[in-house]
Amino acid sequence: MPIAFEVRAVLDVVARDGGLGGLLLAERSVDAPYLKNYDALDGGPAGWAARFDVSSWGLLVARSGRRVIGGAAIAFDTAGVEMLEGRRDLAVLWDLRVAPEARGRGAGSALFRAAEAWAAARGCRRMKIETQNVNVPACRFYAARGCVLGAIHRFAYPGLPHEAQLLWYRELAPAE
Numbered sequence: 001m002p003i004a005f006e007v008r009a010v011l012d013v014v015a016r017d018g019g020l021g022g023l024l025l026a027e028r029s030v031d032a033p034y035l036k037n038y039d040a041l042d043g044g045p046a047g048w049a050a051r052f053d054v055s056s057w058g059l060l061v062a063r064s065g066r067r068v069i070g071g072a073a074i075a076f077d078t079a080g081v082e083m084l085e086g087r088r089d090l091a092v093l094w095d096l097r098v099a100p101e102a103r104g105r106g107a108g109s110a111l112f113r114a115a116e117a118w119a120a121a122r123g124c125r126r127m128k129i130e131t132q133n134v135n136v137p138a139c140r141f142y143a144a145r146g147c148v149l150g151a152i153h154r155f156a157y158p159g160l161p162h163e164a165q166l167l168w169y170r171e172l173a174p175a176e
């Protein structure tokens with residue numbers, strides 16, 4: 001299932017007064033839209049099991065009838081996964097993707113809610129999500145699902161100097 005999306009706009013990170021006045025995200029349309037494909041950069045889901053112990057991870061599938069239209073992966077309690085910060089009360093929404101023809105019809109929201117429930121059931125108090133300033137639809141999607149922006153790292157990707165890392169956090173209610 002492709003994760004690729006078209007970049008039509010980006011969120012420029014503006015450092016006011018060199019950063020003393022805070023960082024501002026300013027949306028800008030790109031002159032020449034382009035396709036961004038995370039899988040082409042890191043090999044995608046097929047490579048996870050070789051890189052990490054995924055035995056504690058959650059894998060969720062969205063179906064429409066018998067057709068698979070989306071999926072999500074949640075990293076949890078896994079040594080060597082820096083994003084987890086060595087904490088057991090934090091889960092990372094490692095991957096979320098909906099088939100291009102099925103986007104915008106609620107599958108992503110359903111997967112997100114299921115990921116929240118999965119993490120809360122394991123005692124997590126927060127879910128963390130990494131995205132980039134070139135993925136404006138995902139940023140808007142996470143903000144609309146109750147996530148707050150916790151960190152902007154402008155220099156996280158030395159190989160992609162025009163991209164900034166954005167870390168979103170969703171507070172989770174304790175599971176019943």
Ligand SMILES: CC(C)(COP(=O)(O)OP(=O)(O)OC[C@H]1O[C@@H](n2cnc3c(N)ncnc32)[C@H](O)[C@@H]1OP(=O)(O)O)[C@@H](O)C(=O)NCCC(=O)NCCS
Nearest residue numbers: 003096097098103104105106107108109131137138141144
């Ligand atoms: C981001 C993604 C998972 C959302 O899934 P989805 O099934 O399209 O989302 P939904 O149909 O549940 O839409 C939820 C909301 O996001 C908005 N939205 C989703 N995709 C959008 C897009 N491409 N452009 C604008 N808005 C979008 C919807 O309008 C909707 O708005 P609302 O919050 O006002 O209801 C999906 O677009 C996708 O697979 N994108 C490519 C992969 C990707 O970027 N993954 C995240 C990596 S961090």
